[in-house]
Each structure stands twice: as C-alpha cells, then as structure tokens.
Amino acid sequence: MEIAVYGAGGVGAYYGGRLAEQGHDVTLIARGEHLDALRSDGLTVESVAGDFAVDLPATDDPTAVGEVDLVLFCVKSFDTADAAAALDAMLRPDSAVLSLQNGVDNEDVLADVVGTERVWGGVTYIFSTIKEPGVVEHTGGPAEIVFAEYHDIDDPAPERSALADALLGACEAATGMSADYTEDVHATLWDKFALICAQAGLTATTRHPFGDIRATEETWALYRRVMEEVVAIAHAEGVRFGWDPVTKWLDAMESMDNEENYSSLHYDLTHGKRMELDALHGSAVRHAREHGVDAPAVETIDAILRPQADANES
Numbered sequence: 001m002e003i004a005v006y007g008a009g010g011v012g013a014y015y016g017g018r019l020a021e022q023g024h025d026v027t028l029i030a031r032g033e034h035l036d037a038l039r040s041d042g043l044t045v046e047s048v049a050g051d052f053a054v055d056l057p058a059t060d061d062p063t064a065v066g067e068v069d070l071v072l073f074c075v076k077s078f079d080t081a082d083a084a085a086a087l088d089a090m091l092r093p094d095s096a097v098l099s100l101q102n103g104v105d106n107e108d109v110l111a112d113v114v115g116t117e118r119v120w121g122g123v124t125y126i127f128s129t130i131k132e133p134g135v136v137e138h139t140g141g142p143a144e145i146v147f148a149e150y151h152d153i154d155d156p157a158p159e160r161s162a163l164a165d166a167l168l169g170a171c172e173a174a175t176g177m178s179a180d181y182t183e184d185v186h187a188t189l190w191d192k193f194a195l196i197c198a199q200a201g202l203t204a205t206t207r208h209p210f211g212d213i214r215a216t217e218e219t220w221a222l223y224r225r226v227m228e229e230v231v232a233i234a235h236a237e238g239v240r241f242g243w244d245p246v247t248k249w250l251d252a253m254e255s256m257d258n259e260e261n262y263s264s265l266h267y268d269l270t271h272g273k274r275m276e277l278d279a280l281h282g283s284a285v286r287h288a289r290e291h292g293v294d295a296p297a298v299e300t301i302d303a304i305l306r307p308q309a310d311a312n313e314s
C-alpha cells in the first residue's frame with residue numbers, strides 16, 4: 001500500500017514504521033526538529049514489542065508526497081482543521097483518510113474537507129510518544145487499531161471496501177500491532193471516548209498513574225462516573241452500543257496489568273505541551289449541553305484542567 005502518515009508523532013510514526021517494516025511504501029509528514037532528525041537519521045522506534053529502525057521519506061509538505069491509497073491522520077485534534085486543508089493533493093477519489101485521533105469530532109471536520117466517503121473513523125489503544133527528535137518510544141498498550149468507513153450517524157454503514165481489507169491484511173502481517181474492523185464506527189468512537197475521558201481526566205487531574213486511581217475508592221468511583229456521563233451523552237447523540245461500555249471498560253481495566261500507565265493528556269500536561277482538553281472534556285461538555293444532558297463530573301474535570309491547558313498553549 002502507498003501510505004502517508006500525516007502527523008508522524010507517537011502514534012503515527014509507530015504505526016507507519018511498523019507498516020514500512022512490511023514493505024509498504026510509507027511517507028512521513030512531520031515538522032520541526034523531529035522532521036530534521038527523521039531526514040538525517042531515519043526513524044528509530046523503542047518498543048515493548050521490539051525495537052526497530054527504518055529509513056523513510058519525510059517531509060513537511062503534503063503536496064510533495066503525491067497521491068496515496070491511505071493517509072493515516074495522526075495530528076493532535078487541535079491541528080485537525082489546518083492539516084485537513086492540505087489533504088487534497090494526496091487523495092485520489094478512491095483514497096481514504098483514517099483518523100486515529102482521540103475525540104469524536106475529528107471525522108466530521110475531515111468529512112467537511114474531503115467528503116464523508118473518503119473518511120474512515122478509527123481509535124487506537126497504545127502508549128507511544130516522541131522521546132526525542134527522530135525517536136519514538138512505545139511503552140505499552142495492545143497497539144491495536146479499530147476502524148471503519150465513516151458515515152453520518154443516521155445513514156447506514158457503507159460496505160467494507162477492498163482498501164479496508166488491504167489495511168486489515170497489512171496490519172495482520174505486521175509485527176507489534178493489530179487491527180480490527182468495526183460494524184458501528186460511531187459506537188466505537190464513543191466507546192473509546194468514554195474510556196479516554198475517564199483515563200485522561202483522572203490521570204491528568206490527580207497526576208497519579210492508573211494503579212493509584214483504581215486503588216482509591218473515591219477516585220475509582222469518579223472514573224466510573226465520568227464514563228457513565230459520556231455514555232449518557234452518546235445515547236443522546238443517537239449512538240446505540242451493542243454492549244455496556246462502562247461495564248466493559250471497568251472489567252477490562254480491573255484485570256489489566258497497567259498500574260503505571262497514565263494517558264497522552266497527562267503526558268502533554270506534565271511536559272508543557274499543548275493539551276487536547278478541548279477535543280476531550282471540552283467536546284463532551286459541548287455535546288452534553290446541546291442535548292440537555294447533565295455531566296457534572298466531566299464539567300468539573302474540564303474546569304480543573306483549563307488553567308493548565310491554557311498555560312501550555314501560550
């Protein structure tokens with residue numbers, strides 16, 4: 001496959017590198033010192049699933065990439081609109097743009113620019129960051145992608161395309177990652193949104209790792225409460241889950257060996273980087289207000305984190 005990774009950071013460079021290891025034709029789109037290092041020294045990945053290094057074309061100019069089958073869209077949500085504006089040069093009518101970003105609004109922003117039929121919605125479960133320019137560190141998580149062709153929530157899901165099958169096959173063949181296709185992309189996005197609002201919200205506000213949150217009765221109750229509120233907002237949006245996300249995540253997180261894990265929001269907060277608060281709790285609050293759903297726990301987390309998010313932005 002010909003793949004462009006738009007935003008070759010912790011998530012994008014990890015998956016792009018893994019797919020390149022399989023011989024796929026991958027171009028990284030990055031910027032700043034990270035781009036300079038990718039160009040001069042190639043990409044180095046330090047991963048719990050096995051270290052590797054790969055030399056890939058890298059640029060900050062999407063118009064220099066040429067047309068590709070698939071764009072892995074992995075910029076932070078606050079960069080979505082700007083980055084989306086430059087997608088056109090890389091897309092044929094049958095190309096796709098797969099968002100692996102956190103949040104439930106990115107796909108609609110992309111659809112407004114490139115058309116709903118070229119957008120795929122996706123989520124990923126991984127802990128991966130830029131350790132230093134040119135070096136990505138994957139510290140945990142299953143490194144799984146779950147995706148499907150996007151569609152308006154009131155429309156039926158399109159049939160799975162040959163391109164989607166090709167990506168599934170590529171991910172299956174790759175080391176250190178896996179992929180799954182979802183029959184309900186909206187349920188998948190909101191299911192992850194419920195988890196991330198709890199995981200990011202509680203690790204960022206407490207500055208403690210997941211193990212401490214789970215071991216503290218009051219804090220673990222709040223973790224559940226955040227998920228319950230986000231699921232209530234999802235129901236008001238018209239999302240229908242074939243499962244109970246709260247039970248699913250609490251059961252999974254009870255038994256997971258993830259005591260030391262935080263979240264990408266916590267990482268950004270503690271490293272003085274711009275935070276995705278507006279795409280996470282900020283977005284949940286907006287959706288809640290739109291539907292008249294009470295979400296006091298989510299609102300409180302949003303309010304507590306705002307000053308630091310503002311400080312990291314300036």
Ligand SMILES: NC(=O)C1=CN([C@@H]2O[C@H](COP(=O)(O)OP(=O)(O)OC[C@H]3O[C@@H](n4cnc5c(N)ncnc54)[C@H](O)[C@@H]3O)[C@@H](O)[C@H]2O)C=CC1
Pocket residue numbers: 006007008009010011012029030031034060074075076077079082083100101102124125126127128129130264276
């Ligand atoms: N880091 C993680 O472990 C996880 C992250 N996510 C989500 O994945 C998305 C990406 O997160 P990360 O990989 O952590 O972000 P990151 O900050 O490591 O990487 C994004 C990269 O895109 C670059 N970029 C942004 N706009 C660009 C442009 N116009 N041209 C060229 N480069 C551009 C940035 O400079 C940055 O290096 C976020 O929505 C995040 O919430 C989801 C699951 C886990």
Ligand SMILES: CC(C)(CO)C(=O)C(=O)O
Pocket residue numbers: 102124125126127141195196199200262263264265
């Ligand atoms: C769910 C979690 C915590 C890890 O995949 C995540 O999405 C993040 O850190 O942004």
